[in-house]
Amino acid sequence: MEYTSGGSSWTAALRRLGRAMLPRRRPKRTFGWSVLTPVVLAVAGMLFSLSAATAQGTDLRDDRRPELTNLIAERKQEIASSRERAARLRAEIDAQQQRQAGTDGQVDSQRRRGDAEQAAAGLTAVHGPGLVVSLDDAPRRADGTRPTGATPDDLVVHQQDVQAVVNALWAGGAEAMTLMGVRVIATSAVRCVGNTLLLDGQVYSPPFVVAAIGDQARLQRALNASEGVRLFSEAAETFGLGYEVRMEADVQAKAYDGSTALRAAQAGS
Incomplete structure (x- = not known):
């Protein structure tokens, strides 16, 4: 390359020399973000889809306490019904034993013996x-504190x-x-x-x-x-x-x- 003695040539040369002495900037790395962003969006989409499928049109955060209260009430009713049925069956057994005791002396003797122990057993x-x-x-x-x-x-x-x-x-x-x-x-x-x-x-x-x-x-x-x-x-x-x-x-x-x-x-x- 041939340099002339003109001022513009020296100016251009000095400008090139200054650029050569400055540290070079590394190119920006955009590869990671370009790959990570679609992955994040795909995972978010999967989560939304799973939530929608699980909810099936209902509120996932719905309060379940009313259902639990109803379940407890149903179980209490079942227990009460079972106790009433057991009481009726015991009454039927007692009635049959009384009828049998009237015709069987041995049954009558054992029944009178059992009746004598009912008070001590807490059955009267x-x-x-x-x-x-x-x-x-x-x-x-009122303030929620303890002693x-x-x-x-x-x-x-x-x-x-x-x-x-x-x-x-x-x-x-x-x-x-x-x-x-x-x-x-x-x-x-x-x-x-x-x-x-x-x-x-x-x-x-x-x-x-x-x-x-x-x-x-x-x-x-x-x-x-x-x-x-x-x-x-x-x-x-x-x-x-x-x-x-x-x-x-x-x-x-x-x-x-x-x-x-x-x-x-x-x-x-």
């Missing part, structure tokens, strides 16, 4: 003076609390007892699920009421002597749980009308 209604014990959860505070030092477990009635009252009343010579109006017999079991009581297939919410027929002073002494009852009573004073004992002149204890079948037993030593 009784009434008399006694005590009524009520246990309840601590009420919720100082209390945990959520400290503010509810537990299975062992109800069991302590039941055991204390039996130890105090209770002649008959009911829990939530249900007659307590030898095969009755106190079970709590969360803060609800499960008894004879029925679920009860607090307050839990235990009623016992017997000598009132003796029953009260038995409650006072129970370690479990004492601990609950102290928690009631500290955290505001409900604990009430009242004497009644006429406590009603209806006959047990559930199943008396014994599923399991173990001989004592």
Whole structure:
């Protein structure tokens, strides 16, 4: 290349030299984004399609609580119907036994023997003076706070609390007892699920009421002597749980009308 002595030639040469000394810029890499963008759009489209297919025209965020409430109500109705049917069948069996007892001396003898044990088994209604014990959860505070030092477990009635009252009343010579109006017999079991009581297939919410027929002073002494009852009573004073004992002149204890079948037993030593 031939350079001339003109000013324009020197200017062009210097411009080329300056461009050569400057760092070269790397070309922009657009390949990654060009591939990633369609992939993201495809995945989003698949998610929308799956949601639409799953919903089938319904709201996926629809509240299922009404369905659960209806299901619980249906199950309660089924249990009530089953109990009524069982009561009718037991009445039919009793009627047939009575008819048979009139013509068979051996059947009559065994029936009279069974009738004599019904009261002790809790199969007859009784009434008399006694005590009524009520246990309840601590009420919720308006501001949502808890008493100082209390945990959520400290503010509810537990299975062992109800069991302590039941055991204390039996130890105090209770002649008959009911829990939530249900007659307590030898095969009755106190079970709590969360803060609800499960008894004879029925679920009860607090307050839990235990009623016992017997000598009132003796029953009260038995409650006072129970370690479990004492601990609950102290928690009631500290955290505001409900604990009430009242004497009644006429406590009603209806006959047990559930199943008396014994599923399991173990001989004592």
